[in-house]
Amino acid sequence: MIEIKTEKQRSAPWKKIKLVVMILVIVLAALYVPAKFFAVKFTNAGTKLYDQGRYEEAMAEFRRALRVYPWFKPARTQLAELEKFVKDHPRRPDVRFVPTPRDVVDKMLEMAKVTKDDILYDLGCGDGRIVVTAAKRYGCKAVGYDIDPRRVEESLENVKKNKVGDLVRIEQRDIFTLDLSEASVVTLYLLPRLNVRLIPQLEKLKPGSRIVSHDFDMKGVEPDEVVALTPKRGKFEHKVYLWTTPLKKIKEEASAENLETDETSSTSPTE
Numbered sequence: 001m002i003e004i005k006t007e008k009q010r011s012a013p014w015k016k017i018k019l020v021v022m023i024l025v026i027v028l029a030a031l032y033v034p035a036k037f038f039a040v041k042f043t044n045a046g047t048k049l050y051d052q053g054r055y056e057e058a059m060a061e062f063r064r065a066l067r068v069y070p071w072f073k074p075a076r077t078q079l080a081e082l083e084k085f086v087k088d089h090p091r092r093p094d095v096r097f098v099p100t101p102r103d104v105v106d107k108m109l110e111m112a113k114v115t116k117d118d119i120l121y122d123l124g125c126g127d128g129r130i131v132v133t134a135a136k137r138y139g140c141k142a143v144g145y146d147i148d149p150r151r152v153e154e155s156l157e158n159v160k161k162n163k164v165g166d167l168v169r170i171e172q173r174d175i176f177t178l179d180l181s182e183a184s185v186v187t188l189y190l191l192p193r194l195n196v197r198l199i200p201q202l203e204k205l206k207p208g209s210r211i212v213s214h215d216f217d218m219k220g221v222e223p224d225e226v227v228a229l230t231p232k233r234g235k236f237e238h239k240v241y242l243w244t245t246p247l248k249k250i251k252e253e254a255s256a257e258n259l260e261t262d263e264t265s266s267t268s269p270t271e
């Protein structure tokens, strides 16, 4: 039997296909427009950071752009260029490695009132002595960050030797690119101006977090406590500063005056 289709019946499948194609086009356009918008936004932010020399943060923005829109050429090109640049020019540490004496490490952890519920970050962890001691003595989680691959290796060995790998993590990172909001205790042995540079990041810590710094203050922020001690095996007096969050900022004029003072002492790390 021959089935005779009317004109209307013959064009019905085509209509369906047209409709599906139209829906597809609309869906793709609806996805494309916001994806492109955010890709441009993240890429512009990355370019700005790139120009400011904040390479790690810039790369993070380019990667974000590529996550929302993987074909976005400007982000792809700049990311590839920056990755090559960073590989060819590894960033030097802002301060050289000088270990904190054992007694001073103990005092820092004691002043920070570390408990097993804390998450401690050591910014510029050197050989990992602070994170290892915190995990061993208090059973807390701890993360050590250092920009120098040799220090990262030493810290990893230290963690292994002391069997605290379940509590301690070591990462090769530039401390000025870190999000510190997870930490409840931050330990520092850097330089006064580096402590000051960290203020915007430290301000993101949860209220009640503690920051302890070996030897160096943080101009513009009032410490809660300053303790001086001379290690049993040492000749020089060391200081430990404690701040709790929210940070108590000192008025502009007073802190600007203080910035004139000397930065380093003879037993201290230098650039």
Ligand SMILES: C[S@@+](CC[C@H](N)C(=O)[O-])C[C@H]1O[C@@H](n2cnc3c(N)ncnc32)[C@H](O)[C@@H]1O
Pocket: 092, 093, 094, 095, 096, 097, 098, 099, 100, 122, 123, 124, 125, 126, 127, 128, 129, 130, 145, 146, 147, 148, 151, 173, 174, 175, 176, 188, 189, 190, 214, 269
């Ligand atoms: C004075 S040592 C302190 C080591 C350890 N915290 C201690 O108290 O024994 C400073 C450390 O910071 C590291 N450092 C310097 N600049 C850094 C940066 N931008 N990011 C990460 N680590 C950095 C250095 O490699 C060095 O190991």
